[in-house]
Amino acid sequence: MHRKMGGSEKYAPVHAALKKFLFYHDLPKLLLHVEYVSLIDAQNRVLAKNLASPINVPPFLRAIMDGYAIKSNDTKAASKKRPVLLEIIGRITAGQDRRYKVKPGKAVAIATGARIPEDADAVVMVEQTEQEDGKVKVFKEIKHGVNVASKGGDVKKGRVLLEKGTWLTPQDVGLAASLGTNKVPVFKRPRVAIFSTGDELAEPGSKLHGASIFESNRYMISSMVQEYGGEAIDLGICRDDRDLISSKLREALRFDLTVVSGGTSVGETDYLPDLVNSMGKPGLLVRGVAVKPGSPTGLGIVNDKPVILCPGHPVSSFVAFYIFGRPLLFKMLQTEGPPSANLVAKMRKGISVHKNMRTCVRVKVVRKGNGSSSYYLADPVSASGASLLSTLTNSNGMVIVDNKNRLRRGEKVEVIPLRNITRTC
Amino acid sequence: MHRKMGGSEKYAPVHAALKKFLFYHDLPKLLLHVEYVSLIDAQNRVLAKNLASPINVPPFLRAIMDGYAIKSNDTKAASKKRPVLLEIIGRITAGQDRRYKVKPGKAVAIATGARIPEDADAVVMVEQTEQEDGKVKVFKEIKHGVNVASKGGDVKKGRVLLEKGTWLTPQDVGLAASLGTNKVPVFKRPRVAIFSTGDELAEPGSKLHGASIFESNRYMISSMVQEYGGEAIDLGICRDDRDLISSKLREALRFDLTVVSGGTSVGETDYLPDLVNSMGKPGLLVRGVAVKPGSPTGLGIVNDKPVILCPGHPVSSFVAFYIFGRPLLFKMLQTEGPPSANLVAKMRKGISVHKNMRTCVRVKVVRKGNGSSSYYLADPVSASGASLLSTLTNSNGMVIVDNKNRLRRGEKVEVIPLRNITRTC
Numbered sequence: 001m002h003r004k005m006g007g008s009e010k011y012a013p014v015h016a017a018l019k020k021f022l023f024y025h026d027l028p029k030l031l032l033h034v035e036y037v038s039l040i041d042a043q044n045r046v047l048a049k050n051l052a053s054p055i056n057v058p059p060f061l062r063a064i065m066d067g068y069a070i071k072s073n074d075t076k077a078a079s080k081k082r083p084v085l086l087e088i089i090g091r092i093t094a095g096q097d098r099r100y101k102v103k104p105g106k107a108v109a110i111a112t113g114a115r116i117p118e119d120a121d122a123v124v125m126v127e128q129t130e131q132e133d134g135k136v137k138v139f140k141e142i143k144h145g146v147n148v149a150s151k152g153g154d155v156k157k158g159r160v161l162l163e164k165g166t167w168l169t170p171q172d173v174g175l176a177a178s179l180g181t182n183k184v185p186v187f188k189r190p191r192v193a194i195f196s197t198g199d200e201l202a203e204p205g206s207k208l209h210g211a212s213i214f215e216s217n218r219y220m221i222s223s224m225v226q227e228y229g230g231e232a233i234d235l236g237i238c239r240d241d242r243d244l245i246s247s248k249l250r251e252a253l254r255f256d257l258t259v260v261s262g263g264t265s266v267g268e269t270d271y272l273p274d275l276v277n278s279m280g281k282p283g284l285l286v287r288g289v290a291v292k293p294g295s296p297t298g299l300g301i302v303n304d305k306p307v308i309l310c311p312g313h314p315v316s317s318f319v320a321f322y323i324f325g326r327p328l329l330f331k332m333l334q335t336e337g338p339p340s341a342n343l344v345a346k347m348r349k350g351i352s353v354h355k356n357m358r359t360c361v362r363v364k365v366v367r368k369g370n371g372s373s374s375y376y377l378a379d380p381v382s383a384s385g386a387s388l389l390s391t392l393t394n395s396n397g398m399v400i401v402d403n404k405n406r407l408r409r410g411e412k413v414e415v416i417p418l419r420n421i422t423r424t425c
Numbered sequence: 426m427h428r429k430m431g432g433s434e435k436y437a438p439v440h441a442a443l444k445k446f447l448f449y450h451d452l453p454k455l456l457l458h459v460e461y462v463s464l465i466d467a468q469n470r471v472l473a474k475n476l477a478s479p480i481n482v483p484p485f486l487r488a489i490m491d492g493y494a495i496k497s498n499d500t501k502a503a504s505k506k507r508p509v510l511l512e513i514i515g516r517i518t519a520g521q522d523r524r525y526k527v528k529p530g531k532a533v534a535i536a537t538g539a540r541i542p543e544d545a546d547a548v549v550m551v552e553q554t555e556q557e558d559g560k561v562k563v564f565k566e567i568k569h570g571v572n573v574a575s576k577g578g579d580v581k582k583g584r585v586l587l588e589k590g591t592w593l594t595p596q597d598v599g600l601a602a603s604l605g606t607n608k609v610p611v612f613k614r615p616r617v618a619i620f621s622t623g624d625e626l627a628e629p630g631s632k633l634h635g636a637s638i639f640e641s642n643r644y645m646i647s648s649m650v651q652e653y654g655g656e657a658i659d660l661g662i663c664r665d666d667r668d669l670i671s672s673k674l675r676e677a678l679r680f681d682l683t684v685v686s687g688g689t690s691v692g693e694t695d696y697l698p699d700l701v702n703s704m705g706k707p708g709l710l711v712r713g714v715a716v717k718p719g720s721p722t723g724l725g726i727v728n729d730k731p732v733i734l735c736p737g738h739p740v741s742s743f744v745a746f747y748i749f750g751r752p753l754l755f756k757m758l759q760t761e762g763p764p765s766a767n768l769v770a771k772m773r774k775g776i777s778v779h780k781n782m783r784t785c786v787r788v789k790v791v792r793k794g795n796g797s798s799s800y801y802l803a804d805p806v807s808a809s810g811a812s813l814l815s816t817l818t819n820s821n822g823m824v825i826v827d828n829k830n831r832l833r834r835g836e837k838v839e840v841i842p843l844r845n846i847t848r849t850c
Contacts, residue, residue, distance in 0.1 A: 223465075390600060
């Protein structure tokens with residue numbers, strides 16, 4: 001069914017809806033379990049415990065220059081004219097575990113990164129010395145600690161380097177490895193059950209019969225769920241039948257989050273809002289949100305399990321899940337989400353928006369100029385043919401507009417990237 | 426080994442190095458094979474063929490309003506005072522495949538999205554009618570085609586909706602589904618063989634012995650490879666031994682791209698540049714790049730297979746793979762990469778950079794102000810303790826600086842996001 005909101009419905013402002021839904025008092029009960037994954041699987045997972053360094057970095061006194069490990073005391077009063085002569089008793093490169101004891105009058109040749117031998121307390125740079133018959137001449141006083149990185153100087157054992165809730169990037173994975181960690185505690189992915197309702201829906205890959213259309217929302221939302229850190233559980237298409245929808249909803253509620261596409265409005269065959277209310281407390285919290293597209297969105301909680309009813313219209317469905325599903329998953333995962341930034345662009349054309357609704361304007365952004373004098377221009381993408389996702393896939397950005405009836409030409413807007421807008425080489 | 430460039434080495438400018446490496450004439454030979462994946466696995470893969478619509482959208486004439494499907498001819502001269510009376514012969518909702526023939530004087534009640542019945546050519550909105558005894562009164566002339574979406578009006582069969590090279594997003598997956606596609610042609614992921622060299626390297630999870638340190642670059646680069654659309658093949662750690670490195674390199678060259686961490690400089694035990702040259706033409710193209718950090722980077726091609734020699738220093742290694750590995754993978758995949766944007770910020774502090782080198786400055790960006798008056802300030806992150814990845818993981822952005830010896834306080838810079846900088850609700 002194509003869904004339409006009943007005209008008398010009152011829309012909840014987006015912020016009020018988010019507050020009601022995300023900060024419902026029982027949501028903290030949704031704590032996710034912790035699992036340990038190997039480094040190679042840790043990327044794009046969310047750290048479930050603070051990662052503290054189990055070691056000092058460096059783990060030992062370390063040479064930071066090529067030269068000679070010495071006792072600084074030995075160089076007292078050394079000068080160009082009266083160099084000190086020290087006997088070279090050995091040689092250490094980085095990673096080598098050779099043990100020397102540097103007694104007075106002795107030196108050990110040492111490479112950058114190598115461990116300082118016992119009783120040495122400074123490194124004289126090779127450039128400041130001369131070598132002669134197994135001895136090294138030092139021409140100046142070298143102070144205690146010179147060219148030596150102290151144990152734990154970079155990181156003290158126990159210091160927290162990555163906080164719980166960090167969305168793990170390649171560099172975080174590298175950092176964990178450098179501390180010797182090979183298994184990382186991450187939150188289990190929230191399991192999101194998804195089904196679509198509608199007699200007109202046909203599975204992609206099948207043949208369209210009669211007046212049916214291909215189902216797309218389930219696939220789009222499943223992909224969004226994965227993108228935002230969840231695991232998508234596909235419960236398929238459900239016919240417009242109260243009993244079938246009821247048992248499908250019951251099945252879905254066993255998972256962490258339920259998303260239903262279609263069945264959100266007030267038509268004859270829209271059973272979902274009632275069913276959500278009948279299955280547990282508090283039931284439907286929000287029915288109809290002041291957002292364009294996406295106004296027929298419903299939000300509920302059934303016995304601590306959140307439920308999102310997405311409109312059947314695919315662009316509306318995208319917006320509904322972006323605005324409500326994304327922050328919910330991030331909240332469950334206690335994270336800020338993956339690396340990203342919005343870009344500021346100037347509108348190249350004006351466009352009317354709905355004053356009392358949040359409007360999600362799809363735009364095409366182009367870069368103008370070069371280097372530091374470059375700037376970005378945004379053209380609104382026509383919303384005609386909006387029943388099709390191509391208005392979204394033809395855009396490379398989305399602008400969220402609140403409390404305005406118009407975006408003016410030349411106005412600065414913040415663009416959420418939907419494609420790679422600023423390629424960096 | 427800690428690696429140092431020989432001081433006499435001449436650095437290639439980044440753009441020259443990129444050009445030499447990425448546009449080497451034999452690289453087009455690296456065409457990736459195509460495979461078909463199901464919709465649910467298509468996200469973050471790269472489309473290998475244009476996706477043209479196999480159907481008209483809508484696939485039939487479709488009502489775009491609730492109302493009555495009629496013959497427009499029947500309403501000629503209809504007016505408020507002299508409405509036309511049409512007999513309602515049936516009712517169609519969206520997705521229903523009921524067949525009616527609308528003869529003169531007849532009408533079919535129709536819902537938005539439903540298929541227009543045979544011989545009807547317009548829809549009169551329900552609000553413009555009155556119903557009475559199984560008949561509908563029409564009070565105005567309705568023109569041919571009113572409230573009817575034409576077959577293929579949104580998308581004509583055969584129109585290309587997604588181009589080859591598109592990095593598939595959730596909305597692209599949804600679009601493909603809506604066209605009935607259930608398998609999508611994508612490029613096979615480029616297989617990237619990665620190994621590290623160095624006697625001092627220990628596997629994370631093992632115990633540090635003597636003067637060893639934990640290997641981290643392989644894990645970081647593997648994660649980057651996955652992030653940029655490739656498949657990481659882990660060939661482990663290789664001791665600093667010419668024969669071992671030689672056979673490891675030979676093994677790696679069977680894959681699409683080889684990345685070696687460490688062994689890039691001119692120390693006694695750095696065999697790699699020579700080995701790369703000895704294994705095939707043209708060999709090492711670039712040795713030493715004018716980038717900070719990352720200058721000891723080497724770039725080569727061996728019998729059509731690209732090879733990247735990354736410095737052992739982990740932050741350098743990140744920069745080297747970001748600057749050379751990322752665009753190479755995108756080029757192999759013929760893509761612009763995943764959705765992303767850079768953000769413009771003002772430097773809150775000045776910082777010196779290397780005039781003749783590209784400098785990658787790590788920054789911490791904060792948002793100031795609210796709504797459309799908000800702006801971003803960037804603080805450079807101290808590079809002390811740079812041997813550790815924490816200078817990178819403590820940053821939320823990276824600024825690339827070319828041809829300057831200083832970033833001034835207040836200067837505008839483009840920030841590549843390393844964390845989520847602008848969280849949108």
